[in-house]
Amino acid sequence: MLRRSIVLRSALLTARDLVGGLLIGGGAGALIDGIGRSAPTLARVLAVLVTTIVLIVSARIWGSDIERLATGSNPGAAGRAAAFTVAPIVVVVALALAGLEPMVVRRGARSGLDIRVVYALLFVPATLLIAGIGAFALGFGLYRAAFGMRLAIAAGGAAAAAFLTVDLLMDAFGWRVGAPDAGRRATMVVVTALGLVAAAIGAGGAIGALLPRSVTRPT
Numbered sequence: 001m002l003r004r005s006i007v008l009r010s011a012l013l014t015a016r017d018l019v020g021g022l023l024i025g026g027g028a029g030a031l032i033d034g035i036g037r038s039a040p041t042l043a044r045v046l047a048v049l050v051t052t053i054v055l056i057v058s059a060r061i062w063g064s065d066i067e068r069l070a071t072g073s074n075p076g077a078a079g080r081a082a083a084f085t086v087a088p089i090v091v092v093v094a095l096a097l098a099g100l101e102p103m104v105v106r107r108g109a110r111s112g113l114d115i116r117v118v119y120a121l122l123f124v125p126a127t128l129l130i131a132g133i134g135a136f137a138l139g140f141g142l143y144r145a146a147f148g149m150r151l152a153i154a155a156g157g158a159a160a161a162a163f164l165t166v167d168l169l170m171d172a173f174g175w176r177v178g179a180p181d182a183g184r185r186a187t188m189v190v191v192t193a194l195g196l197v198a199a200a201i202g203a204g205g206a207i208g209a210l211l212p213r214s215v216t217r218p219t
Contacts (some may be wrong), residue, residue, distance in 0.1 A: 006069050007208035013065040014204025019197050020136075021058020022090065025051040048091060055087035062086070063138055070211050073142040081141030086134040093126050115178025120167055123192065127163040131203040132156030138207065150210055155203035162202030163195040170194065 029047035034134030036043025063082030067073055101122060108118040135155035170191045171177070177188050 003093070003209070006211055007205050008025075009070035010066060010069055010208025010211065011201045013069075014207065015197055015200040017058050017065060021055050021061075025054030025058070029187035040042060048095075052087050052091050055090055056083045056104075059083045059086035059134070063141060066138060066207065067142065069208065070142050072212070073158050078138050078141035081137040082134065084136035086130075089130055089133045093130055096217060097122060116176055118173060119177045119188065119191075120164065123195070124160050124164050124167070127195070127199050128160035130158045131159030131199060135203060135207060136183055143165065143212075147210075151207055152204040154210055156159060158202035158206040159199035161200040167194040168196045 028050035032047040032050060033040075033043050057060045060083035063064075063079035064076075067075070069080040070078070084091065084153075104122060105118050107113060107122075108115070113121075132152040132155065136148040136152035139151035167177075175185070175187050175191055176182065177191055179187065182188065
């Protein structure tokens, strides 16, 4: 398979599987959280549980899809490694962001930082962390730890750069997080969604670029 084809397929599969799973899982969790207002604690637990299950399934599919593009990999290992690494780290980071964001915004305001700057300082490293850990798990499942580290560095950097690029471009076109009309336009939701798609494509492309062309296993 041509290298360009592998890179493109890896990028598109990553976006489809992971962002698709995140949208489905997040949507289902939000629905459960919304209809369970009479028992908010139970609803929140169920929402997190359902979201996690959906993410586990989507990450397993992603690992299996990338595994088909890789030569000489361990059958089934990438899917299992991705399933039980990507889903937990996404949920943990999402919950951490939800808890930290109000406090960080308040402290940023006292320090003179705009909300858009605080947003970037939170979400870009979070994207780097998720992509890096997920790529490491995938690479470990494919060809063990050394290849996992290569994927983590490349995919994490590419994902963070892609997310930041979208954030800056959207800001330049008038979609500024924290602007007076941001709430009405759901600016943060739009920027985050587009940023995640770009991050997934960037990370997936970086992974595809590092997949070996021959049956020789990377060292």
